[in-house]
Amino acid sequence: MSTLLLLPGDGIGPEVIEQVRRVASRLANDLTLEERAFGGTSFDQFGTPLTEEAEAVALASDAVLMGAVGGPKWAGAPRAQRPEAGLLRLRQAMNVYANLRPAICFDALAGASALKPEFVSGLDIMIVRELTGGVYFGQPRGIETLADGQKRGVDTQVYTTSEIERVSRVAFELARGRRNKVTSCEKSNVMETGLLWREVVTALHARDYADVQLEHMLADNAAMQLVKNPLQFDVIVTDNLFGDILSDEAAMLTGGIGLLPSAALGDPGKPGLYEPIHGSAPDIAGQGLANPLAAILSFEMALRWSLGRTDLADKLNAAVKAALEEGARTRDIGGSLTTAQMGDAVLKGL
Amino acid sequence: MSTLLLLPGDGIGPEVIEQVRRVASRLANDLTLEERAFGGTSFDQFGTPLTEEAEAVALASDAVLMGAVGGPKWAGAPRAQRPEAGLLRLRQAMNVYANLRPAICFDALAGASALKPEFVSGLDIMIVRELTGGVYFGQPRGIETLADGQKRGVDTQVYTTSEIERVSRVAFELARGRRNKVTSCEKSNVMETGLLWREVVTALHARDYADVQLEHMLADNAAMQLVKNPLQFDVIVTDNLFGDILSDEAAMLTGGIGLLPSAALGDPGKPGLYEPIHGSAPDIAGQGLANPLAAILSFEMALRWSLGRTDLADKLNAAVKAALEEGARTRDIGGSLTTAQMGDAVLKGL
Ligand SMILES: CC(C)[C@H](C(=O)O)[C@@H](O)C(=O)O
Numbered sequence: 001m002s003t004l005l006l007l008p009g010d011g012i013g014p015e016v017i018e019q020v021r022r023v024a025s026r027l028a029n030d031l032t033l034e035e036r037a038f039g040g041t042s043f044d045q046f047g048t049p050l051t052e053e054a055e056a057v058a059l060a061s062d063a064v065l066m067g068a069v070g071g072p073k074w075a076g077a078p079r080a081q082r083p084e085a086g087l088l089r090l091r092q093a094m095n096v097y098a099n100l101r102p103a104i105c106f107d108a109l110a111g112a113s114a115l116k117p118e119f120v121s122g123l124d125i126m127i128v129r130e131l132t133g134g135v136y137f138g139q140p141r142g143i144e145t146l147a148d149g150q151k152r153g154v155d156t157q158v159y160t161t162s163e164i165e166r167v168s169r170v171a172f173e174l175a176r177g178r179r180n181k182v183t184s185c186e187k188s189n190v191m192e193t194g195l196l197w198r199e200v201v202t203a204l205h206a207r208d209y210a211d212v213q214l215e216h217m218l219a220d221n222a223a224m225q226l227v228k229n230p231l232q233f234d235v236i237v238t239d240n241l242f243g244d245i246l247s248d249e250a251a252m253l254t255g256g257i258g259l260l261p262s263a264a265l266g267d268p269g270k271p272g273l274y275e276p277i278h279g280s281a282p283d284i285a286g287q288g289l290a291n292p293l294a295a296i297l298s299f300e301m302a303l304r305w306s307l308g309r310t311d312l313a314d315k316l317n318a319a320v321k322a323a324l325e326e327g328a329r330t331r332d333i334g335g336s337l338t339t340a341q342m343g344d345a346v347l348k349g350l
Numbered sequence: 351m352s353t354l355l356l357l358p359g360d361g362i363g364p365e366v367i368e369q370v371r372r373v374a375s376r377l378a379n380d381l382t383l384e385e386r387a388f389g390g391t392s393f394d395q396f397g398t399p400l401t402e403e404a405e406a407v408a409l410a411s412d413a414v415l416m417g418a419v420g421g422p423k424w425a426g427a428p429r430a431q432r433p434e435a436g437l438l439r440l441r442q443a444m445n446v447y448a449n450l451r452p453a454i455c456f457d458a459l460a461g462a463s464a465l466k467p468e469f470v471s472g473l474d475i476m477i478v479r480e481l482t483g484g485v486y487f488g489q490p491r492g493i494e495t496l497a498d499g500q501k502r503g504v505d506t507q508v509y510t511t512s513e514i515e516r517v518s519r520v521a522f523e524l525a526r527g528r529r530n531k532v533t534s535c536e537k538s539n540v541m542e543t544g545l546l547w548r549e550v551v552t553a554l555h556a557r558d559y560a561d562v563q564l565e566h567m568l569a570d571n572a573a574m575q576l577v578k579n580p581l582q583f584d585v586i587v588t589d590n591l592f593g594d595i596l597s598d599e600a601a602m603l604t605g606g607i608g609l610l611p612s613a614a615l616g617d618p619g620k621p622g623l624y625e626p627i628h629g630s631a632p633d634i635a636g637q638g639l640a641n642p643l644a645a646i647l648s649f650e651m652a653l654r655w656s657l658g659r660t661d662l663a664d665k666l667n668a669a670v671k672a673a674l675e676e677g678a679r680t681r682d683i684g685g686s687l688t689t690a691q692m693g694d695a696v697l698k699g700l
């Protein structure tokens with residue numbers, strides 16, 4: 001019997017996680033669901049975006065599924081108590097270094113993209129973003145005041161061989177089960193970590209993955225190529241910061257960011273952290289307008305990657321596709337279903 | 351009498367700069383044209399991508415116009431001798447801290463974008479990228495080998511109040527002559543330099559530019575919004591690395607990267623550095639296939655911003671637009687004109 005920890009979080013988080021609850025009870029009634037406060041909601045209750053108790057429960061679970069964190073309400077909180085800080089702490093505590101962010105264009109939604117359908121129909125990119133290193137965590141960092149009253153801000157990007165290797169390994173393994181191509185993105189023409197990144201990926205490829213097609217692409221060029229010809233990509237592997245930006249760009253190409261899930265994985269056997277790509281969307285929170293599919297598909301990823309239930313994952317995926325094909329649409333994808341009605345549409349297919 | 355230094359550089363650089371030469375002789379025959387080797391071409395001749403002599407000539411000119419640098423031929427050169435290193439050194443020596451990168455969708459070309467015409471027609475974004483600071487130049491940086499044989503790469507991003515202020519001032523000033531809106535992009539939710547960036551831009555706005563509409567947007571969200579609704583932007587101001595990525599993404603939205611110029615400006619009265627957005631495109635170099643319009647429009651920016659000849663800049667801009675409206679097209683924008691024939695088409699309008 002497995003345990004899934006739900007962290008609904010802020011904004012639309014609770015509404016979309018509520019639909020996951022319904023789906024989970026129907027689909028996997030032997031799954032134990034736990035729930036804890038997280039993000040701003042946790043800060044309001046406990047003065048911290050992630051309590052030690054919640055962190056411990058996360059580490060002891062088989063998978064963690066979060067909704068979303070953040071919102072204007074907490075923008076003034078001290079930096080270390082911001083909702084985002086809780087998320088960064090959780091990522092690091094769980095050591096989930098490989099963030100899988102699929103950018104998939106669902107057939108039923110190809111028309112919703114800003115791009116012409118011929119550029120995105122059939123799109124299926126898997127972005128593997130390094131998640132526990134780089135400029136997000138490097139030391140030294142801070143803001144100091146200089147003698148002349150000026151301020152000076154510093155961030156440090158650090159990567160080691162093993163950090164680059166383990167995330168690249170995930171990318172190569174994934175590619176083997178897909179179209180067998182990995183595009184590694186960095187700025188090796190200007191950054192030292194980019195140079196090391198390229199060197200480590202190249203060596204790992206030669207050593208263990210020579211059967212996979214490997215291509216190196218500068219991050220700025222990748223940002224262009226994603227617009228120019230997104231269908232050229234299969235798996236993209238990149239660092240924490242470039243991954244943050246490129247995965248958001250890629251997600252938006254699909255026209256359906258309300259549908260995109262993500263998984264953050266650590267070493268085999270350790271719990272994964274799952275979350276929709278979309279944010280907390282405070283402007284529509286509490287109104288039943290949010291699309292729960294990204295959260296539901298994040299649960300699907302949890303079934304697949306952490307809970308050992310590929311069968312249920314496939315079933316859930318089919319139910320989501322069927323709902324879309326039958327025309328179920330929340331507002332973000334041009335329809336008028338409420339969050340709960342979209343949940344109903346998926347339940348119908350289970 | 352003003353002096354313009356031409357740095358044709360590598361790949362398609364020389365071909366496109368050749369067309370600038372023709373245009374300049376017709377349009378501004380009192381302009382003195384100098385020329386020096388640059389990038390890989392300079393490395394081949396002198397063992398360095400930028401000689402001290404060329405650097406001195408650049409600093410003594412009224413404007414510098416480069417073609418492009420880089421190519422596979424020099425990928426194995428020692429890092430400090432790579433073509434890109436020459437460009438970074440030139441930017442810093444000239445102290446051109448504000449990089450103006452317009453993303454304009456020419457009416458005649460709206461159909462060429464991967465985006466649906468209604469998302470890009472009329473697009474006119476000005477990206478102001480900080481160009482002489484941040485992670486491109488911060489110390490410490492390097493790759494060290496650890497005791498266990500692992501390597502560790504480090505880059506440092508540094509920004510001071512005055513660095514942020516001077517580039518933001520350029521953005522606010524530009525906005526006043528446009529649609530009066532500035533979007534400032536950073537990752538203040540995870541980076542210290544992002545936090546300082548937001549603070550400095552906010553303070554400068556309140557102090558000197560309260561009449562301009564200011565909006566803050568996280569860089570990952572900006573990467574999404576550029577795809578979702580690019581027409582929402584007027585001026586974007588951001589740091590060196592985010593600017594590199596976001597400006598390339600924005601350029602590609604227009605469908606006409608072969609047409610986009612850029613300007614890098616320092617303090618008033620100092621020479622500016624002008625260059626097409628496109629790279630050296632080694633795959634088509636020497637074949638007369640390259641589009642010279644980006645280089646010609648970079649010359650237009652030089653006339654406008656460094657050479658004090660707005661009249662000639664307007665005339666040149668009109669000639670380029672006329673050529674496009676009459677259907678002049680190189681291969682990249684769906685036609686079959688050679689580089690020189692596109693030059694002819696512009697000359698016709700002068
Ligand atoms: C909320 C924020 C800290 C986070 C990040 O930058 O990683 C978010 O943008 C994401 O991509 O999950």
Ligand SMILES: CC(C)[C@H](C(=O)O)[C@@H](O)C(=O)O
Binds near residue numbers: 220420434438594
């Ligand atoms: C060539 C390279 C160093 C450069 C950069 O990263 O600044 C290029 O991508 C650019 O945008 O001008």
